[in-house]
Amino acid sequence: QTVVTQEPSLTVSPGGTVTLTCASSTGAVTSAYCPAWFQQKPGQAPRALIYDTSNTHSWTPARFSGSLLGGKAALTLSGVQPEDEAEYHCLLYYGAARVFGGGTKLTVL
Amino acid sequence: DVQLVESGGGLVKPGGSLRLSCSASGFTFNNAWMSWVRQAPGWGLEWVGRIKSESDGGTTDYAAPVKDRFTISRDDSKNTLFLQMNSLKTEDTAVYYCTTDGGYNGSPWGFQHWGQGTLVAVSS
16 A cells, blocks of 8 residues: 655744655655645644645745655745644645645644 | 535444535536545544546546445535445544545646535444
């Protein structure tokens, strides 16, 4: 069974920069996996941030960006704000199947 | 505005069945591929399965843990998505979300809109 792995937790200071990654048990993540990223705050449904590796939605703050980095999908937050504290989930597409990562809890401290 | 509203969750015994519904509005439902995603308490998101639009064949795909137990269907005349869950196990306990699924991998429509979720608890 395919496993998608994210850092369980990360901590960043306000105004800082942090990169979250998303790895596949099948090997290097490429654009063919169309990585997507979601933000989820406690008690809320997930909110889409990034689709197809690096494309943002109209509501995605400019400080969020997606890329491929060292064989993984990556989500970078530049100039982190206190309201960015949340769980972040990545999603990879494997043909007809979709697989989410385990999520990264981002603490802004 | 796009709205997805799930219903049908509740407490069920192991081995039992439950049918979830998702009422959609604000978009052309019959053209949309739709997915179900679940989240066990304190855990990450897990894709459950997807149904294509009828015009694309209406076919379904499922994650391995639910294949042969869960069935996704749709009633385009009522803008409603369903998830029939049979042979439920304790590990199926989760909040179940319905969400839009793009017509192709990487579509901006994919997982763009989510319902508020409905809780399914499987316990004796």
